[in-house]
Amino acid sequence: METTQVEILEELTHDEERNRAQLELRVEQAFYQAGKALAQLREQRLYRSTHKTFETYCRDRFGFTRQAANYLIAGADIFENLTTNGCQILPTNECQVRSLSALEPEQQGSVINYYALHYIETRRSQMINLLRIARLNFLFFSSLILIKLEVFNGVLQNTIIYYAS
Template sequence: MNSPPSRRKKSTSAASTDSTSAANSVNEDISQQVDPSSATITVSAVEVEELSEEEQRDRLHLERRVERAVFEAGKALMELRDRRLYRSTHKTFEEYCKERFGYSRRQPYLLMDAAVVFDNLLEKCDPLDQVLPTNERQVRSMTKLEPHQQQEVWLRAVELAGGKVPTGRIVKDVVQRIMERTQVPNTYQIGEVCQILTKDNPELRGKGGCWAIVSAVNDFSCTVRMWDGEYTIGLQHLKSYNYLPAECKQMQVICDRVAPIYSDSLEETVKSLLQSLGKVNRAYLTAVEEKLLSLIEREYGLIDQSS
């Protein structure tokens, strides 16, 4: 028995035909479109409003405030330190800076040194026309130079940077060239006794006025022995006592006696005494100092108890 024709099937076929026609129509529309690679895009021009003279002055003023921010911080830190405005809450300036600002031990001193350099550059450069430093690292290598050398270095570094703010690396390279050009021969001799000059160098904090005995002579520094160890120190931080050879030998004996005893684990009273011996500005110990040192040596087993 033959089945009657299926209307559903015919309807489906019709729908399929319509769908195909629609697809063909779309394809025809797409094919008639312009190639995207050759299409022209029209962009409306936007007119940029120029700054007025007053706005230009305001912009420059605000930019200078941003640039000086880090150096203003250095000036503020100097006043906090010099006036000891931290004393009501903290024993030391370093502890205050760490707790209040999150600074490492060295950071506040770097900022203060940078502020001094920045002020020196302001004396040479017109702040409205010249390029000035914008961060501490750009001037770090200049802090140990004389003021006129700092100005010379900065102007040369700006020139090498094409009139823009130079990087710390560019500044450091210029500083190195000046140091090589103005190199002073190292005239210190092994065994010579010198005094430590800190000159606001945070790495030498607590060593100001201490004696040191030269153990090695380098190009720009000396390796020295002190009452608490051996250090390498730049020539600008050393000053000879001009002791006679016999006096230098006496200081060497004192160093050989104090150095084996000293350590951070000692009792505070003993440490204080040894530190005071590390700052004597004479090539001998007084009778009382000799007795106290001998007592400590016996206490720590460095000499025979029966002697």
């Protein structure tokens, strides 16, 4: 996931910040809600009044393949497992948990935490490298500006001397 620098255009009130955080959490957990709903539709066969199979129901109603619906259902189960086992960093989409389905439920949280920590450390080292590059760029461009100022001052002094004489 790529992060971008965000410019604050307008300050939010405390209530607006809290509301925004709650809404963002709902968006991040949307795959979980969709997976749980699909699981209930499938288990209770609530599609049977209009469709013979869950597969055709998902395709006609949501535009999902059977595989996509199953991924969402499995992802919701894994997400639920991670939340009940106290995982600190939770996935925000089904793709992030897809590979965890091959693991035992007890292992899933450990893997997520390990990779989240690895991701944070990688991002931290990338940020340090970016800061080093920014510092070098600053020094380089500062030197160029100083050189240009010196050249400008020299031209200005020569111009003053020329007009003074």
